[in-house]
Amino acid sequence: GVAGRRLDQELLEELEEALILADVGPQTAGNIVARLQEKAAREGIREACDLKEILRRILVEILSQGVPAPGPCPQAPRVIMVVGVNGVGKTTTIGKLAKRWVDEGSAVLLAAGDTFRAAAIEQLEIWGERARAQVVKHQSGADPAAVIYDALQAAKARGSQVVLADTAGRLHTKMNLMEELKKIKRVMGQVVPTAPHEVLLILDATTGQNAVSQVRLFHEAIGVTGLVVTKLDGTAKGGILLRIVDEFRLPVHYVGVGESPDDLREFDPEAFADSIL
Amino acid sequence: ALTGRLEGIFQKLRGRGLLTEENIREGLREVRLALLEADVHFTVVKQFVERVRERAVGQEVLKSLTPGQQVVKIVHEELIGLLGVNHVPLAFAQQPPTLIFLVGLQGSGKTTTAGKLALWCREKGRSPLLVAADVQRPAAAAQLATLGEQLKVPVLTPKPGAKPVEIAREGLSRARKQAHDVVLVDTAGRLHIDPDLMAELKEMAAALRPHEVLLVADAMTGQDAVNSATAFHGGVGLTGIILTKMDGDARGGAALSIRAVTGQAIKFIGVGEKLDRLEAFHPERIASRILG
Ligand SMILES: Nc1nc2c(ncn2[C@@H]2O[C@H](COP(=O)(O)OP(=O)(O)OP(=O)(O)O)[C@@H](O)[C@H]2O)c(=O)[nH]1
Numbered sequence: 081g082v083a084g085r086r087l088d089q090e091l092l093e094e095l096e097e098a099l100i101l102a103d104v105g106p107q108t109a110g111n112i113v114a115r116l117q118e119k120a121a122r123e124g125i126r127e128a129c130d131l132k133e134i135l136r137r138i139l140v141e142i143l144s145q146g147v148p149a150p151g152p153c154p155q156a157p158r159v160i161m162v163v164g165v166n167g168v169g170k171t172t173t174i175g176k177l178a179k180r181w182v183d184e185g186s187a188v189l190l191a192a193g194d195t196f197r198a199a200a201i202e203q204l205e206i207w208g209e210r211a212r213a214q215v216v217k218h219q220s221g222a223d224p225a226a227v228i229y230d231a232l233q234a235a236k237a238r239g240s241q242v243v244l245a246d247t248a249g250r251l252h253t254k255m256n257l258m259e260e261l262k263k264i265k266r267v268m269g270q271v272v273p274t275a276p277h278e279v280l281l282i283l284d285a286t287t288g289q290n291a292v293s294q295v296r297l298f299h300e301a302i303g304v305t306g307l308v309v310t311k312l313d314g315t316a317k318g319g320i321l322l323r324i325v326d327e328f329r330l331p332v333h334y335v336g337v338g339e340s341p342d343d344l345r346e347f348d349p350e351a352f353a354d355s356i357l
Numbered sequence: 358a359l360t361g362r363l364e365g366i367f368q369k370l371r372g373r374g375l376l377t378e379e380n381i382r383e384g385l386r387e388v389r390l391a392l393l394e395a396d397v398h399f400t401v402v403k404q405f406v407e408r409v410r411e412r413a414v415g416q417e418v419l420k421s422l423t424p425g426q427q428v429v430k431i432v433h434e435e436l437i438g439l440l441g442v443n444h445v446p447l448a449f450a451q452q453p454p455t456l457i458f459l460v461g462l463q464g465s466g467k468t469t470t471a472g473k474l475a476l477w478c479r480e481k482g483r484s485p486l487l488v489a490a491d492v493q494r495p496a497a498a499a500q501l502a503t504l505g506e507q508l509k510v511p512v513l514t515p516k517p518g519a520k521p522v523e524i525a526r527e528g529l530s531r532a533r534k535q536a537h538d539v540v541l542v543d544t545a546g547r548l549h550i551d552p553d554l555m556a557e558l559k560e561m562a563a564a565l566r567p568h569e570v571l572l573v574a575d576a577m578t579g580q581d582a583v584n585s586a587t588a589f590h591g592g593v594g595l596t597g598i599i600l601t602k603m604d605g606d607a608r609g610g611a612a613l614s615i616r617a618v619t620g621q622a623i624k625f626i627g628v629g630e631k632l633d634r635l636e637a638f639h640p641e642r643i644a645s646r647i648l649g
Pocket residue numbers: 164165166167168169170171172173194197200247248249250310311312313314335336337338339343463464494546548
């Protein structure tokens with residue numbers, strides 16, 4: 081009847097508001113709610129809790145569209161390039177990943193590719209100690225490509241299984257800095273022909289719609305293979321991922337949930353969808 | 358851009374007499390969409406659009422030959438009004454030294470901004486002292502010390518085991534002894550939902566009575582800007598805002614949200630990684646940027 085329909089409209093607006101508050105973005109939120117509405121109509125769903133469950137499933141469906149990169153390369157070292165805008169948590173995430181893999185028995189080497197920012201190398205060295213991973217560095221101000229080159233040579237010589245290459249934070253709109261990333265990528269290929277095997281773009285969960293522009297420009301410049309979303313231990317929901325995974329089909333590998341070495345989790349679309357709703 | 362979209366909506370009404378409430382409603386939907394895409398907070402957008410609506414149904418739009426442009430003009434004026442019409446400078450103390458805390462979420466740019474403010478103060482003829490009160494992040498003190506070296510500005514780095522409030526207190530006493538008239542305290546990034554770290558900040562402020570507590574916030578922050586800004590303001594009391602990373606393409610709607618919920622002025626914007634990349638905030642530029 082009319083009463084039931086009215087309730088749906090108000091409820092749909094509330095759900096759309098929840099999505100927008102989670103940084104899903106107005107257009108995407110509108111599209112998702114429209115999809116929910118037609119699905120609910122087809123299945124004759126009216127109850128609020130059932131509607132919410134359908135919405136949850138839609139979110140999980142969208143988030144599961146990321147196409148994972150091909151499996152680990154057969155020969156070591158596996159080279160992972162870590163990129164992203166300033167302050168999102170690249171260096172910290174490298175530390176966490178290093179610790180995880182060293183604890184699992186791998187030999188991990190860290191490349192101090194941020195030669196620009198004050199004390200970036202010192203920060204990575206402390207993480208290297210925490211993770212029990214070796215660090216290859218040059219002096220501050222050195223050419224990042226040269227450090228990466230040396231790090232990959234060292235990894236081959238020492239038999240490291242994984243190289244995590246830290247890079248300086250950079251805004252995606254700065255052409256010369258994006259060119260520098262392309263150069264680093266080329267240099268990697270000179271030492272290990274299939275490198276980098278992964279390009280991880282780190283995103284901050286507190287970032288709003290600008291995350292889409294970040295993914296687009298980093299992807300266009302060097303080809304991103306996977307995402308990590310940090311700072312999900314705060315109140316930000318990272319809902320922009322819905323738009324990002326839908327548009328770019330990139331897999332989200334991990335989420336950062338704190339500042340300590342163990343504060344890293346595998347991405348779980350179900351848990352993520354729950355936290356948004 | 359918003360102007361174009363609003364012109365498009367009102368275009369089809371040319372020569373048909375007055376605008377109706379429905380026309381206005383459609384135009385306001387466009388305004389709402391533009392603001393949400395610019396990361397302005399949902400509730401702030403609601404209140405803002407209502408203010409615009411009240412003016413839009415008045416004579417200035419209904420009698421205009423270019424109602425679309427008129428609505429954009431109103432939106433622009435309301436944005437400037439909300440963001441604060443003039444530049445609000447740093448509040449220096451009558452009796453030096455002026456004590457300034459830099460606070461905010463992890464990675465927002467506090468340490469870099471501390472360096473930028475030190476340079477800014479020195480160029481204004483003052484004698485700044487930088488205080489590294491972040492004892493939690495790896496190499497935080499080294500980072501500030503490096504910036505100080507680059508600027509030839511002295512930096513107080515912590516003794517092992519010192520608490521942030523003790524470090525800041527030592528900074529104040531050193532400033533008095535060595536005639537520094539501005540003390541810039543860099544604090545650790547923290548979550549506004551971390552009760553211990555928020556209490557630590559509150560205690561530091563209560564013990565040392567800073568003249569300025571500046572929230573350093575990232576221009577690309579989304580809806581969460583309201584949550585963190587409200588909590589920092591409620592927890593320690595902010596006296597101003599600095600919006601960083603404005604050299605990117607983030608629309609910066611967080612500026613409006615933070616201003617709306619804290620009532621505090623955005624005093625500066627960070628426009629780059631180098632230490633001279635700090636500008637006084639002028640609402641005009643961010644208003645056009647938010648409108649897109
Ligand atoms: N709460 C929380 N803080 C985090 C997380 N990941 C990183 N951080 C913090 O975010 C801040 C920035 O982290 P960094 O690792 O230096 O970030 P970055 O991307 O390497 O920064 P730049 O190299 O300067 O661009 C630090 O204070 C970290 O402790 C997370 O998952 N949760």
